[in-house]
Amino acid sequence: MMSNTGVKATIFSSIIILTCFTMKNKRFENRSESFYQTKSDTMSESMMIEMRKWMEEERKYWGSACQEETKKAKEDIRKNKLVFFHYFGVVEQYKGNREMNELLKKYNIEVDSVLTYCTVPSNLQNCYANVMSEEIDRKFGSKFIDSLRNVAEIEYVKKNPDKIYRFEECDWVSRYPGDKSYEEFSKSYERDFWKDAEYPDDFEVRNGKELYSSISAGFILYKTGKTSDIKIDITFQNKKNYRYSSYFINELKKFIQKTKWVPAKSSGIPVNSEMRMTIHFK
Incomplete structure (x- = not known):
């Protein structure tokens, strides 16, 4: 059986798709105004209320998750644990990621990766990673990561002369x-x-x-x-x-x-x- 969250997600997705379809087809309204008016009417007020409720629940979930991640990150920092995060989708554009990881280990910095979600407010996602990034900048300087990245990419090129x-x-x-x-x-x-x-x-x-x-x-x-x-x-x-x-x-x-x-x-x-x-x- 599909959970309530799953049902709401499905409803929300359907509404978004229908909304986008309607918005993208504004230029056709003159040809078939009654059709698009009917489609607009089918998005009843109750459905819009449901969508807003779902969005609010999502925001509360991510807000709570962010608080927990922030708390965990601060606890780890007090234990002298630092973690550098590769962002999935961005990591592929860099060469020398293995070399970067090895350089970070020399500074006792662990390595992990995270996803970025386009539908989630940026200030509510990857909060653990954000706190860690701020701490690394505070401890080593704002140009530290970029300087290591440059060294890593040069090492990568030297290791792959025939590529x-x-x-x-x-x-x-x-x-x-x-x-x-x-x-x-x-x-x-x-x-x-x-x-x-x-x-x-x-x-x-x-x-x-x-x-x-x-x-x-x-x-x-x-x-x-x-x-x-x-x-x-x-x-x-x-x-x-x-x-x-x-x-x-x-x-x-x-x-x-x-x-x-x-x-x-x-x-x-x-x-x-x-x-x-x-x-x-x-």
């Missing part, structure tokens, strides 16, 4: 020669590509109503500056232009191979990386 890093795992600096910033990156290679590649005389440009046509490439850029595994995709909105696919594909492949790419860096160290680039047709 091919995803584009987003690398430092946000340009990999195109001559650029002074990452913002110049896409503009520079597209500009230089069209210095050599030419449009065939009967190439049909877009007429303003079509979407842009484009050619994209993905390849591996090694820390030596060499490239490999070049894969190219091309899309023409005007189907007649596909007759020039091989020409543009060969031009882009030659451009990639002759360019003296600047190796990517991760934590300031040159690494092998994935590269992506897209060039648009006129």
